[in-house]
Amino acid sequence: MIPLSDDNPTSSRPYVTLIILFSCLFIFLIQISLSDVNDRAFIYALGFIPAVTFGYANLPSELIWIPSSLTILSSMFLHGGFFHVASNMLYLWIFADNIEDKIGHKNFFIFYLLCGIVAAMAQALPETTSRIPMIGASGAVSGILGAYLFLYPKAKILVVIPFFIFYTLRLPAFIVLGMWFFGQLFNSMQTNEGEGGVAFRAHVGGFVAGLLLIRFFIKARQKKNKEYYTK
Template identity: 50%
Template sequence: MFFLPLYDDNPTRRRPVVTWMLIAACVLVFMWQVSLPPLQGRAVVFSFGVIPAVLFGNAELPPELRAVPGWASVFSSMFMHGGFLHLGGNMLYLWIFGNNVEDSMGRGRFLLFYLLCGAAAAFAQAIADPASRVPMIGASGAIGGVLGGYLMLHPHANVRVLMWIIIIVRMINVPALVVLGVWFAGQVLSGAMTPVEEGQGGVAFWAHVGGFVAGAALVPFFRRPGVPLFDRPHSRPFEVVPPPPLRRGSVPPSGGRNRP
């Protein structure tokens, strides 16, 4: 069985300009990364990624790799990715859930919220292995904060999920509480089951957990006055969503502003 979230049923009142800008920034930085020769590409990961030992002052980079101070790498690392799947998965989740969280806060507050969640994620992973000299990159921790904030704001909103069982494909409504709850539980279990080994890379599960918890904790303070927590649903949960009918010579409708 395979699940892929596509978009949600949650309307917004304002254009998610900051969400679009964050996606564009990540894509542009990744295009720059892949344009570099392999050795230079590896060097920029060390220059702009978060290295726990450097962040905590237990190690130093060679002078030729010191592009930013250790504390600044917490933010520069959020815009770098390790591959197309890494980038694509992160941007899909930011596209689906970021606009509603931005709508609840306003653009300036949402940008600050995003950066704080990313910083909390980086420190959560660094604290788990403070001696590590392996650079961490990716927007996953900051986006984890967006998911935590979304869960607090719209747990009953339904996410259109593509469900694939062998050869049977269906699109169904799944409550955000289920989609994001399963995602969070998976990160906690994966983090607990993955041994922390100095010098070994991999997925920074504790960064995802730290970002998610930070987002859930911060959203009550960042939302606009009058924006409720635990909003009502806009469609029926666990309902199979039929494909829209097409007339001869017509083109498929967009189906919703959150569709990727």
């Protein structure tokens, strides 16, 4: 089941969403322009490596481009292949504009980064000695999906279902995103993520973070609006 669009209009332009989307695409273009050796160095220098961040390993000096504590942020803008970046940007494009519209541009950016950080930690904490770089916007995007489910569970999502032939239908968000979440949860319990591959645990962590954090951001936005209108 692949989402194509939603029927949830917004009242403002999603500037931050667009900046994130184009930044990820631009960096991916840089990645594919590099040789395999240089792309690997790019990923190790800017990806989030638990063992390095938690002090169990060190990178060669030529790969220390930024402090290891910042790689949890830089890793959100790197991707491992076309399908990786395409799927993340598709979900970002469909669902993020409504969240940005709801909580405001600055708050949305903070929310996005927080979800990404929680997602990365959900993946890393059980395996703090892992030397496998974590990259991708998946964790942060998962947080957006959690927030969308909380805010707009009945919004209609146009999806395409590839089953011998492609056909489309509109389903409520709670079905589309609920199925997505339980799929990630199931895979997180089945996959040996210490060997690399898809970070399903990060997806689950990001989703739950978004589901919980969005409440605080909404209250903060409402409080700000109330103060503005009472002045």
